[in-house]
Amino acid sequence: MLLAMSSFAYGKDTLNVLTTTEDLKSITEAIGGDKVKVDSLAKGLQDPHFVDAKPSFMMKAKNADLFIRIGLELEIGYEELIIDGSRNQKIRIGNPGHLDASEGVYLLEVPTTAKVDRSMGDVHPMGNPHYWLDPENARIVARNIAGRLSEILPENDGYFKENLKAFDKKMDEKTAEWNRKMAPFKGKKIAIYHRSWPYFADRFGLVIACELEPKPGIPPSPGHLKEVIDIMKRDNVKIILMEVFYDEKPAQFVAAQTGAEVVVVPNSVGGTKDAKDYFSLIDTIVEKIAAGFQVSGKE
Amino acid sequence: MKKAIILFIIILFIPLFAADARGSEVAQLQQEMAALRSQFSEMKMSYETRINQLETKIEDIQKTYSIRAQTPQITSPVQPQSTSLGRYFQSFNPDVSVIGDFTYHATDRKNEEFRNQFQMRQTELAFSASVDPYARGDFFFHIEQENGDWHIGLCEGYLTLLTLPIEGLQAKAGKFKVEFGKANKYHLHNLPWVDYPNMITNYFGEEGMSEPGVSASYLIPNPWNKYMELTGQVVNNSNGVSFAGTDSKDLVYLGHLKAFFDINEESTVEAGSSLAVGSNTGSHGKFGKDMTALEGLDLTYKWRPLQKGLYKSLTFQNELLFSQKDRPYFDDGTDIIDGKTLNSWGAYSSLEYQFAKRWTAFGRYDFSEFPDYTKNRENAYSLGLTFAQSEYCLWRVQFKRTNRNYDKDENAVWLQCDFGLGPHRKHEY
Numbered sequence: 001m002l003l004a005m006s007s008f009a010y011g012k013d014t015l016n017v018l019t020t021t022e023d024l025k026s027i028t029e030a031i032g033g034d035k036v037k038v039d040s041l042a043k044g045l046q047d048p049h050f051v052d053a054k055p056s057f058m059m060k061a062k063n064a065d066l067f068i069r070i071g072l073e074l075e076i077g078y079e080e081l082i083i084d085g086s087r088n089q090k091i092r093i094g095n096p097g098h099l100d101a102s103e104g105v106y107l108l109e110v111p112t113t114a115k116v117d118r119s120m121g122d123v124h125p126m127g128n129p130h131y132w133l134d135p136e137n138a139r140i141v142a143r144n145i146a147g148r149l150s151e152i153l154p155e156n157d158g159y160f161k162e163n164l165k166a167f168d169k170k171m172d173e174k175t176a177e178w179n180r181k182m183a184p185f186k187g188k189k190i191a192i193y194h195r196s197w198p199y200f201a202d203r204f205g206l207v208i209a210c211e212l213e214p215k216p217g218i219p220p221s222p223g224h225l226k227e228v229i230d231i232m233k234r235d236n237v238k239i240i241l242m243e244v245f246y247d248e249k250p251a252q253f254v255a256a257q258t259g260a261e262v263v264v265v266p267n268s269v270g271g272t273k274d275a276k277d278y279f280s281l282i283d284t285i286v287e288k289i290a291a292g293f294q295v296s297g298k299e
Numbered sequence: 300m301k302k303a304i305i306l307f308i309i310i311l312f313i314p315l316f317a318a319d320a321r322g323s324e325v326a327q328l329q330q331e332m333a334a335l336r337s338q339f340s341e342m343k344m345s346y347e348t349r350i351n352q353l354e355t356k357i358e359d360i361q362k363t364y365s366i367r368a369q370t371p372q373i374t375s376p377v378q379p380q381s382t383s384l385g386r387y388f389q390s391f392n393p394d395v396s397v398i399g400d401f402t403y404h405a406t407d408r409k410n411e412e413f414r415n416q417f418q419m420r421q422t423e424l425a426f427s428a429s430v431d432p433y434a435r436g437d438f439f440f441h442i443e444q445e446n447g448d449w450h451i452g453l454c455e456g457y458l459t460l461l462t463l464p465i466e467g468l469q470a471k472a473g474k475f476k477v478e479f480g481k482a483n484k485y486h487l488h489n490l491p492w493v494d495y496p497n498m499i500t501n502y503f504g505e506e507g508m509s510e511p512g513v514s515a516s517y518l519i520p521n522p523w524n525k526y527m528e529l530t531g532q533v534v535n536n537s538n539g540v541s542f543a544g545t546d547s548k549d550l551v552y553l554g555h556l557k558a559f560f561d562i563n564e565e566s567t568v569e570a571g572s573s574l575a576v577g578s579n580t581g582s583h584g585k586f587g588k589d590m591t592a593l594e595g596l597d598l599t600y601k602w603r604p605l606q607k608g609l610y611k612s613l614t615f616q617n618e619l620l621f622s623q624k625d626r627p628y629f630d631d632g633t634d635i636i637d638g639k640t641l642n643s644w645g646a647y648s649s650l651e652y653q654f655a656k657r658w659t660a661f662g663r664y665d666f667s668e669f670p671d672y673t674k675n676r677e678n679a680y681s682l683g684l685t686f687a688q689s690e691y692c693l694w695r696v697q698f699k700r701t702n703r704n705y706d707k708d709e710n711a712v713w714l715q716c717d718f719g720l721g722p723h724r725k726h727e728y
Contacts, residue, residue, distance in 0.1 A: 055559040055728060059518075084435070094432070118691060219657070246609070
């Protein structure tokens with residue numbers, strides 16, 4: 001590792017960091033402070049599964065000292081093409097300049113069947129990759145990033161540790177606030193569009209009753225929506241939680257049939273104007289869900 | 300006696316006095332007890348209130364921290380998961396994919412081999428993996444039916460050196476689709492249409508130009524930090540359409556310059572220029588000039604909105620090709636061309652518009668001459684619709700009318716189904 005580190009000879013105080021999502025960008029900025037310059041490939045408005053491997057992204061990767069990905073095959077469609085096209089050895093998998101942020105995070109939905117294939121939809125064999133929506137996982141991601149930044153810039157180890165401490169402290173405060181706000185809805189059932197939400201639901205005690213997608217990545221079909229409507233009526237589900245980049249029509253159709261509220265929330269930093277950083281992302285989700293339950297409760 | 304009477308009275312009244320005294324003591328005790336009970340009751344109430352307050356506080360604290368204390372259901376992807384153990388053990392095997400291209404081709408051209416027939420047009424077998432820390436390898440085999448027999452051939456098989464000592468340099472060795480424009484590099488299954496543009500088939504053959512050779516590409520540093528890639532390739536001169544064919548021992552030299560710009564986060568422009576030069580007879584000038592020079596220009600505009608990019612996109616792709624082919628001895632049966640250079644050209648313009656998650660409409664205009672028959676021309680108009688069942692399976696219908704000045708016009712309709720198994724590496728942007 002040391003040999004590899006020295007061979008890259010970073011030799012500068014500020015690192016160019018390229019992340020695959022804006023959530024990773026936000027956490028990296030919080031930990032790296034003025035020692036990092038961070039850019040993100042995917043924007044918060046985008047579906048992070050589908051990002052084009054544009055040559056301009058290869059140029060960003062070419063100039064990067066550290067590449068940070070969500071992992072769990074979220075970036076399988078573009079990461080390899082971009083890194084290969086960048087011709088940047090520093091950020092290749094296995095080198096210090098490549099960090100998989102999922103190291104050590106709590107995982108959900110690791111397939112338990114002996115065989116995983118595409119008849120199951122767009123499943124991820126290593127587990128559901130939307131783990132960043134659990135604030136406790138964000139702490140682990142922050143720790144991973146701080147550790148890697150310290151490896152690359154050991155002279156700033158103390159600085160990164162201080163920032164990590166401040167990040168954790170703010171996370172403590174915000175977690176208490178989010179828990180307080182979500183406590184009234186603990187045990188409530190919700191419907192979701194795509195399985196982006198199991199981590200968030202698990203952390204805050206929401207119960208996912210059904211999904212609008214019949215299988216991950218497969219668009220809603222009329223037959224499946226009928227099943228969803230039946231489940232929502234039976235279980236008195238009053239919230240349909242969905243991401244900003246999906247078509248709202250199927251959700252609005254189901255809402256009209258069931259009297260539920262469609263709650264459109266960002267699942268990444270930058271997904272809405274309010275979601276400026278990781279903390280305001282979770283703020284936005286919590287507030288919109290709370291408002292959704294309040295509206296649906298009055299109707 | 301008197302003493303006895305007094306003693307008797309005392310004895311007689313002592314119990315009475317004693318009873319009186321006990322009565323007052325009991326009353327006092329009862330008062331004290333009542334006071335104690337009252338105090339105890341107050342204390343009890345006070346403590347109960349305080350206990351209730353503390354319990355409420357504890358409950359609040361528990362609410363706050365219990366979620367953090369929950370044991371995660373499944374942890375640590377660092378450890379190989381039992382479910383993905385198979386994949387773990389196979390991780391040294393290459394990614395293997397099979398892609399089928401199935402068509403029904405209806406045409407009013409009578410000499411077509413697969414006229415009004417179903418056809419398993421092509422089956423692609425793809426193998427890709429890292430070779431070592433410095434290189435990756437890719438192989439693409441095509442299985443096709445020809446004259447009733449099935450043949451397997453190597454479409455591409457090359458090693459890519461990813462980490463050369465010169466920054467920005469990458470190299471390739473093996474058999475590969477040459478870097479000339481955009482459409483030549485497509486495989487059948489990832490064409491945005493059912494067929495290749497006429498320009499490609501008329502100047503490079505049915506599936507474009509793919510030759511054994513070496514390639515080096517370099518990202519040109521520039522003050523704007525834009526993607527500018529210069530590629531140089533030297534390949535065998537085995538393409539018999541524009542160059543000499545398999546009997547030749549010559550080489551073809553190619554150059555390609557690609558520039559890519561983001562107009563904004565949703566729109567991009569790619570511009571490219573290509574050059575290919577090589578002998579078209581392999582006779583080394585024995586019979587005069589025998590060189591072919593091909594020049595290409597390509598311009599592609601792409602748009603995909605950030606937020607609704609799953610549902611809408613547009614691609615406007617254009618290519619131009621110019622050919623100068625020396626033909627020292629050309630006999631078409633009526634006259635002989637000696638020492639002349641045949642100038643010809645071809646072009647296409649394609650517009651694809653994705654209007655729903657699974658639906659894309661497209662249209663393409665083709666104009667093409669031929670490298671050896673410059674008087675022969677084709678104009679073709681194509682319209683089509685693609686339904687993407689999923690990322691890995693699409694259905695397509697395409698109508699094409701071709702006007703020819705050397706043969707009958709043709710109307711053709713294709714129905715196509717492309718389907719892929721396995722983790723096929725994504726194609727370039």
